[in-house]
Amino acid sequence: MTESTLLLVLAYVALTALITLSLLRSPFHWSLKLLLVLATSALYFVSYQGWREVQGWPVSSPLPARFQLHAAIIDEPDKTSGSPGTIHVWITDLSAAEPAEKPRAYRLDYQKSLHTNLQEALRNLRNGVIQLGRIKESGVSGMPRDFTRMGEKRQQLEIYSLPDPALPEK
Incomplete structure (x- = not known):
């Protein structure tokens, strides 16, 4: 894992922690709170896949015509x-x-x-x-x-x- 990828993961962990802390005292229903925390956690994997594209890793997608x-x-x-x-x-x-x-x-x-x-x-x-x-x-x-x-x-x-x-x- 490269340094930039580690920093990206740590940024998302911090973001999830902030959202969790802010939702503890909010008047939202517990199911909405859970959905927000899970959606933010899912961003780890989505952003990592996008980050691989940005870093220049070879892709297995079809070649252009x-x-x-x-x-x-x-x-x-x-x-x-x-x-x-x-x-x-x-x-x-x-x-x-x-x-x-x-x-x-x-x-x-x-x-x-x-x-x-x-x-x-x-x-x-x-x-x-x-x-x-x-x-x-x-x-x-x-x-x-x-x-x-x-x-x-x-x-x-x-x-x-x-x-x-x-x-x-x-």
Whole structure:
């Protein structure tokens, strides 16, 4: 737990204590008092989940339809430790018609095809070529690794280089 998260939790504990103390002498019905204390206590968990988003932890939510790839870290599966492997990507959402926001970290399940596509994209990034990507929905290709993934729709990432700009004729 980081220092800022601990301070956030302590702030909510203090807030709940203040609400509890103020409600002890209030003329409200006991059920309303209990509801207020429980709602304030529930804010611990809600704010912690929101705080994780603010801190920059990688999310497992779906990737945007169009994006710019900035970086990726590939953690291959390890049979000795039982690690299934993960892929972390840092991308900027280009789906909206608004200016691009700051990059966001995403956590993806390891796939060999995605691994090879990202390795080539990272090679192009090191050579100074901007890499864009888009999501294509696809059905299940082949048998899944385990039966908990039967029938799932997989997202297929297509990563490509930024096309050369079309310059006007002189």
